[in-house]
Amino acid sequence: MALLRTVDRPLDGPWDMIVTEPGACARPENSRNLTGYIPAPVPGTAAGALREAGRWSDREPTPLHGSDIWYRTPISGRGREILRFEGLATLCEVWLDDTLLLASRSMFLAHEVTVDLAGTHTLALAFRSLAQDLARSHKRGRWRPQLATPGSLRHARTTLLGFMPGWCPSIDAVGPYRPITRRGEGGRPTEIDLRASVEDGTGILTAGLRLPVADGPVTLRCDGREIRLAETAPGRFEGRLVLPDVALWWPHTHGEPRLHAVVVEAGGKTFDLGRVGFRTVTLLRPFADGLSLAVNGVPVFCRGACWTPPDLVGLPGDRAAYAPLLGLAVEAGMTMLRVGGTMLYEGQAFHDLCDELGILVWQDLMLANFDYPTDDPAFRSALTAEIAQLLDRLQASPSLCIVGGGSEVEQQAAMLGFPEPVWRAGAVEAMLREAVAERRPDLVVVPNSPSGGDLPFSTKAGVTHYYGVGAYCRPFEDARRAEVRFASECLAFANVPDAASLAEAGLTDPRDPAWSLGVPRDRGAGWDFEGVRDHYVGVLYGVDPEALRRDDPERYLTLGRAAVAEVMEATFAEWRRTGSITAGGLVWLARDLAPGAGWGVIDVAGRPKSAWFALKRAFQPVQAVLSDEGLNGLHAHLLNETAGPIDVTVTLTFTGTAGKVAARAERALSLGARSALSLSSAALLGRFFDATAAYRFGPPAHDLAHLRLTRADGAFLAEAFHFPAGRDAAPREVGLSAALVEARDGVVLRVGAERHAIGVHVVLDGEGRPSDNWFHLAPGGERHLALTGTGGRPSGTVRAVNASEVVRF
The missing domain is CATH 2.60.40.10 (Immunoglobulins)
Structure with missing residues (x-):
């Protein structure tokens, strides 16, 4: 018996497109004699069509919101059919021949229209100038955010991408960016x-x-x-x-x-x-005490990143666009992705893949920072329909677990000094809770991100955007001192891509004025996120970043890559340790929106950065971390989130940088399924040892503490390091070694060091990447790295931040 899909047939053309002056063509009949049409993929955007036609510059994007843009295609058939438009950005008229079928004012609403076909017709889409519409007289809000401009965007149902100076390029989202389909009436x-x-x-x-x-x-x-x-x-x-x-x-x-x-x-x-998929999602504590989730009754530390579209120009929504990035999210151990209110609703393929891959999804409404006119019946009606369509479309998606009322709406008003009755986004929250109760009662509702405390950005309640470690340049200890319950945003840095990506973008020298164009900043701030990264370079390695940038730009970039990796690992080690009250952290952002040192842990070319490798280590389900508990010594925290028990050996070693052992302990343990265990250094050693150099009875006996977790058969699982006197990054001979060796699954790279090596990193000569990078090696330590995507026999170099030698393999 044939299995018939219930999906509609795509109306994929051929389509063509033309850009006109606003108002140049009132009806399709006026556009037929125009010349200059170009082929246009649908689904797709006008920017994407211009790029395919060779009429687009990434450095100087063509403004499109000030124009009208016409799409057209022939459509043939006989009888009654239903046309479905999944997403039209943003002001769009739909014409069949010279009959107006639909006028849409929201990028986020799908529409269906019934047509009677009698042969061959012309379907035309007229995308009207959004700039002209925004320039009309609109009621002003009670506050005007710094994030996006113009203020009249509060009335428009369109993405803020392209409207946020300092965040992303000014690429205008215009066109039928989601599928257009057709189906006959009845039968299915x-x-x-x-x-x-x-x-x-x-x-x-x-x-x-x-x-x-x-x-x-x-x-x-x-x-x-x-x-x-x-x-x-x-x-x-x-x-x-x-x-x-x-x-x-x-x-x-x-x-x-x-x-x-x-x-x-x-x-x-x-x-x-x-x-x-069948699953439960429940709160482990009241939201006011901090968001904390259990899936199927098991607590889950939610870690991951805030999502960005795979391509800002074309806004693709198919599996081919999503799969590589979601694959990297899984490989990095991310359990959650948040689609924030500054972005756009992703295509169905995104959610299908998250269902298949086991990635939890936090989905915000597309509301951010503005004082939205929820008292306007037309706006409220459109938003109600938007919420209903979103929940209906994702009605069977098990990965969807949280829906939020938007991003930084409450925070924006509160930071401007407004009292709670003004900044509390009660109207949107009520609409969202009503819709969820009716359509997806299994979901958790978050009023806004952040929200939940006396002030919406309080770190000790609800959800917070935590940038203490990060933008506010706080010490590592602040990650504990702030008592973060759940960070729905955190750890934003100008993360430096690898040399290959910088070369492709023409951004090889951080002293070049063009470099700063790829560095994100908050509009109106007197600092940028490169300065934030540089702060931690100075703190960690005791160097002057500005002098280093001037005198040795290559080392400046190397230390920058190493520093963000250190900060990422240290912060999540604090939050994942046993006894931590933190239940989740989502890094800002998953992927860059433009070439350069952006917020993303994956660059615009899809290559992982040093931060991604750090998160891969920090997020792994079987994990070992160390925490400095002062006079109580070092504590080793062993985590096993998997569904089965694991027999392990834990080794804690205290050495000098040259490898002289001051103390060492080894113990065989069994970690139960979805369990955690904490052991003090005293319990492991069976005696007193000043593991944190806190007692100061004399010179410290060690420079490095190394925790290593292996399977009973010796297979490497995880490791952690503690530096009681800080990190000495001055280059010296550390005895680096590298060699390609045959393994059961192919060739692997064996990397070792005689002395302690900081920030060990592999640079391949061609394409591909190692399974780990920007990691430390203990004295005499060794790692075996799989190499993926290299094609033939790989070659390259191995370096370390504190090594004077460069080793080729």
């Missing part, structure tokens, strides 16, 4: 409502759909079980399928993200309704 299920829940370990699948012509019974199947749906109204069928012992969906770090196919059979045809 419509108005599908699937809801998956778990009750006492039993999966419950509740289904409803419309099937006007049903010849015989309508049967719902999932996980090898089935139920006959009842006709509750003419053409409407509903039912509840009970699935005892159904395999649950887990974040990839904690188990398998199991999905189950759902089909419905009617009249001898079987229709594919997609896949569902």
Whole structure:
């Protein structure tokens, strides 16, 4: 029996496009005689079409919001059909021949229109000038944010990307950026409502759909079980399928993200309704005490990043665009991605992949910083429809766990001194809670990001945007002192890409004035995020970053890459240790929006930066971290988030930089499934040893503490380092070595050092990357690194921040 998809057929052209003066063509008949049309991919954007036509410059993006842009395509058929427009950015008229079918004012709303076809017609889309619309007289808000301009954007339902100076390039989002599809009336299920829940370990699948012509019974199947749906109204069928012992969906770090196919059979045809996952998401404490999540009853430390679109020019929404970046998120051990209110709603493929890969999704409404006119009936109606469509589209997505009311709306007003009745975004929160209760009661609602305390940005309540360590240049200790409950944003730096990406962008010299164009800054601030990175370079390595930039720019960039890696690891080690009250941290950002030293831990070319490698170590589900507890010594924290127990050996060694051992302990342990264990240095050693150099009874006996976690068979799992006297990055001979060796899965790179090596990094001659980079080696230490994407036999160099030698392999 054939399995029929319920998706519509794409209306993918051929399409062409032309840019005109605003108001030049009132109707399609005026645009037919224009010359200069170019091919235009749909879904896609006008900027993307111009880029494909060779009429686009990344350095000087073409302004588009000041123009009208026409798209057109022939459409043939006979009879009644339904056209669906998933996303039109932003002011769009839809014409069939010379009949106006639709006028849309929101980038975030999908629309369906019914058409009667009688041969070949012309479908035309007229995207009107957003700049002209924003220039009209609009009621001003109670505050004007620094983030984006103009202030009239508070009335527009469009992305803020392109409107935020200092954040991202001024690339205007215009065009049919999401699919346009067509379908005939009848024959297939419509108005599908699937809801998956778990009750006492039993999966419950509740289904409803419309099937006007049903010849015989309508049967719902999932996980090898089935139920006959009842006709509750003419053409409407509903039912509840009970699935005892159904395999649950887990974040990839904690188990398998199991999905189950759902089909419905009617009249001898079987229709594919997609896949569902069964899981629970619950709060472990009241939101006011700090967001903390459990999935299927198991606490999950949510770590990851704030998401950015894969391509700011074309705004693609297909699997090919998302898969590489989401693959890197999984490889880095990220359990959560937040789609913030300054971005845009991602395509269905993004959520499908997150379901498959086991990545939790925090989805904000597209609201940020502005005083939105929620008292305006038209705005409120559009926002209500937007929320409903979002929840309906993602009704069966198990990865979706949090929906938020937007980004920094409450914070913006509070920081400007407004009292709580003004800054509290109560209207949006109420709308969101009502919609979630009706459509996705399994989701957690966050009023705004940040929110929850006496002030919305309080670190000790709700969720916070924590930039104490980071933008505010606080010491590492502040990550504990601030008592962060959940950081929905944190650790923003001007992260330096690798040399290959800088060369491709023509940004090889940080002294070049062009360099600063790729460095993000908050509008109106007297500092930028390169200065933030430089601060920690100075703190960690005792150098003058400005002098280093001037005299040795290559080493300046090397120390910059190393410093952000150190800060990332140190902060998450603090937050993941046993006893920490922090339940999550999401780094700002996942990927750069433009070439250069941007916020992303992945650069604009898709290559991981030093920060990504640091997060990969910090986020791994089997982890070992050290915390300095002062007079109580060092504490070793061993974490196993996986679904099975692991027999391990833990080794704690105190040495000088040359390798002389001052103290050492080794112990075999069994880490239970989804468990954590904390051991003091005294408990491991069985005696007193001044592990933190806190007692000061004499010169410190060691320069380095090294915690190493291995499987019982000796396979490496994780390690951590503690530097009681700080990091000495002065170059010296450390005995670096590197060699390619044959392994069961192919060639690996063996890297070692005779003395302590800081910030060891591999630079390949061609494409590809190592499985780890910017890591430390203990004296006599060794690592085996897989090399991916290298093609033939790889070659390159190995360096360390404190090594004078460069080793080729």
